[in-house]
Amino acid sequence: xxxxAPSQRRDDVPAFVLHAWPYRETSLIVEAFxxxxxxxxxxxxxxxxxxxxxxxxxQAFQPLLLSWFGEAELKTLARAEWRGGLPLPRxxxxxxxxxxxxxxxxxxxxxxxxxxxxxxxxxxxxxxxxGGEQAALLRRFELGLLTELGYAPxxxxxxxxxxxxxxxxxxxxxxxRGPRRAEGAERGAGPRVRGATLLALAEGRYPDAETxxxxxxxxxxxxxxxxxxxxxESRRVVQDLLALDGGEGQR
Amino acid sequence: MERPLDxxxxxxxxxxxxxDELARALxxxxxxGPKAAxxxxxxxxxxxxxxxxxxxxxxxxxxxxxxxxxxxxxxxEEAVCALCRSPRRDPGLLCVVETPADLMTMEQTxxxxxxxxxxxxxxxxxxxxxxxxxxxxxxxxxATDGTVREVVLATNFTNEGExxxxxxxxxxxxxxxxxxxxxxGVPVGGELEFVDxxxxxxxxxxxxxxxx
Numbered sequence: 535x536x537x538x539a540p541s542q543r544r545d546d547v548p549a550f551v552l553h554a555w556p557y558r559e560t561s562l563i564v565e566a567f568x569x570x571x572x573x574x575x576x577x578x579x580x581x582x583x584x585x586x587x588x589x590x591x592x593q594a595f596q597p598l599l600l601s602w603f604g605e606a607e608l609k610t611l612a613r614a615e616w617r618g619g620l621p622l623p624r625x626x627x628x629x630x631x632x633x634x635x636x637x638x639x640x641x642x643x644x645x646x647x648x649x650x651x652x653x654x655x656x657x658x659x660x661x662x663x664x665g666g667e668q669a670a671l672l673r674r675f676e677l678g679l680l681t682e683l684g685y686a687p688x689x690x691x692x693x694x695x696x697x698x699x700x701x702x703x704x705x706x707x708x709x710x711r712g713p714r715r716a717e718g719a720e721r722g723a724g725p726r727v728r729g730a731t732l733l734a735l736a737e738g739r740y741p742d743a744e745t746x747x748x749x750x751x752x753x754x755x756x757x758x759x760x761x762x763x764x765x766x767e768s769r770r771v772v773q774d775l776l777a778l779d780g781g782e783g784q785r
Numbered sequence: 786m787e788r789p790l791d792x793x794x795x796x797x798x799x800x801x802x803x804x805d806e807l808a809r810a811l812x813x814x815x816x817x818g819p820k821a822a823x824x825x826x827x828x829x830x831x832x833x834x835x836x837x838x839x840x841x842x843x844x845x846x847x848x849x850x851x852x853x854x855x856x857x858x859x860x861x862e863e864a865v866c867a868l869c870r871s872p873r874r875d876p877g878l879l880c881v882v883e884t885p886a887d888l889m890t891m892e893q894t895x896x897x898x899x900x901x902x903x904x905x906x907x908x909x910x911x912x913x914x915x916x917x918x919x920x921x922x923x924x925x926x927x928a929t930d931g932t933v934r935e936v937v938l939a940t941n942f943t944n945e946g947e948x949x950x951x952x953x954x955x956x957x958x959x960x961x962x963x964x965x966x967x968x969x970g971v972p973v974g975g976e977l978e979f980v981d982x983x984x985x986x987x988x989x990x991x992x993x994x995x996x997x
Contacts, residue, residue, distance in 0.1 A: 553911045559816030587981075594944050596983065616982045621990055625951045628944060632910040639911070771908065771915030775952060778916050778925075779959070 543603040547571065548617065550655070551594050552635040556582065564592055564611060565639055566600055569652045573642040576602045576609040588614055595622050595631050595659055607644060620660055627662040632768040634658060634675060640761055641683060651682040669746050674738050676753050680760065687756055688712035689736035701730035707752060709759045725755050804830065856927065859885045859903040868901065875899045877934040881924065881953060883907045883941055891939060899937070902927055907940055907949040916952070928957055935963040942969055 549568040557563040562581040566574050581588035588611075591598070597617035602609040623631045634655065642648065658675045662668070680687055691698060692705075693712035699705065705713035708724040713732055730741075731748040740746040757766070804826055811822040829837040853859070854866035861867070868874065878899020882888050888901050906919040916922070928936050936957050940946035954964045970988035971980050980988075 590981070590983065618982055618986055622944070622947070622987075624947065625955075628948050628951065629910065632944075632948070636911050767913035768910035771910040771913070774915040774917050778921060779956060 542605050542609075543601070543612070544571065545601045546599040546613075546615070547601070548652075549574075549598050549600040550596070550659075551592050551598065552639050553594065554578070554581075554592055560586075562588075562592060563608070566598075567638055567642070567652065567655060568600065569649060570647055572646040572648050573638065573644050574602065574609060575607065575644060576600075576604075576611040578611040578614070581611075591616060594635055595628075595663075596620070597656070620656075621663045623659065623662040626668065627665065629768070629772055630662055630668050630672060631659065633672070633766070633772075636766055636768045637676070637679060637757070640764055640766075641679060648682050651679060654678045654682075669750065670738060670740060673735065673740075673749055673753055676757060677735065677738075680756065683760075685760055687735075689732040699729040699732055701728070701733055703729045705729055705732060707732070707756075709756060725752055727752050853905075857888075857901045857903055858905060858923065859888055859901065873898075876932045878937065879928055879933045879935070880937040880939050881950075882939045883946065883949070887939065887941075897937075899935075904940070904949070907943075907945045908952060909945045910948070919949075921953070921956070924953065925956060925960070928962060929960050933962065935965060938964065938966045942967075 547568045547570055549566045552565045552567050552573070554562045554564045557577060560580050560582045562578040564576050564578050564581075566576065568574050578588050578592055580586050581592055583589070591614050597620050599613075599615040599617050600611065601613040602611050604610045622628075638655070654675060658671055661671050677687065689699075689712075691712070693708065693714050699713065700715075704716040704726055705728070706716050706724045706726055707713050711723075713727075713729075714723075716726055727748055728745075731745050731752060734740050734745045735749050735752070740749060754769075807829070808819070808822040808826040811817055811825050812819065814822075817825070829840070850862045851860050852862070854861045854864075854869055856865050856869040859866055859868075875898050878897075880891060880897060880899055880901050881904065882891060882901060883904050883906065885903055885905075888903055891897055891901070902924050904919050904921075904924065906914060908914060908916070908919065927933075936953070938950040938954060940949045940953075950966055954966070957964050968991075969984075970991065971977065971984065977985065
């Protein structure tokens, strides 16, 4: 039997806070996405005290270096340092950031390392902060996340036959298998989409608004399928905001 | 023949004594767990019956009388709070804050002479707190009364506070109002060497032109 590792201490791990919840009178429970250890939950003792150095530091979207210890699922934060180099996303980019964080919170298992996904997340935040185009960026991240989790959605070819898709034909997208050609008006397994939309998702390029809107709806259904009915709160909040404004959404 | 002692605790579901009920009620306070609640309940009954009576009366009165100001939504005992009724405040300025505590802090600055709107919260998408939960439509109605010229966004500089400010800013500029946001940067008396890097980074990004 392998000897038990001594007190599990990790030092200066690049990380982002995904969300923090108040804990007891003066502490926080922080869910962090770390470069080497995936999603880690830790208690930040005294982080809510007025003069705490952690106050203001344990914010989402800021590159940090976190140190923690503990063997249970809930670790204890030992130190947090500001790493910098990334402006905070603003406005609608900030809303997109909340959405990315919620997906990571709900879909990643704890302490399951995903270094590639971490890099993709960091890239997505940089693009959001730089004011990049949001819809394509969100689709790319959603796909990257599902692929990393082993759900790798298949968009470029037909399920079973492997035949290339016809952009002008309609397909039923079965969540666990892929697209199957829709015959007439018959109801098949999964949502019905155009071949062009599936190809756009495969290539990450959205030539027109209709394709982008259909891609967004399909990805929403695919994600909802994997989330097993645990709704996405940040999506609902954005929808409520749009209803208040009577406007059109970007994602 | 003596019966052996029954050492089992009284099973739950027995009628609750007033003492238990008091301890249980005290647990609604932030940071008060079962142990602390029991200690407080015992203290009140053992050492300070009069304090207990006063606490009971104060709680009862506050819970019955305190409500939200119809204009600014802060706590008051009247329909419209004293600040909103004051003729010395500029009704063309409306400052949006998250909590009554924020309002009081703003007042301490003696730098603001307008009126307020207290959200009693902030948008927090990950906690499922959206515009409906903080009833944003009330603010929209208040800000578009025709008298307000400028809305000053004084929500916190957290991600949630920024998201709230952005959302309100968009909604109100679309309705033709001037919207401003509190400036942020190096604190008064701040020495760069000792300012935290995040604040300084933001101050560099949001630097403004030097006016003589």
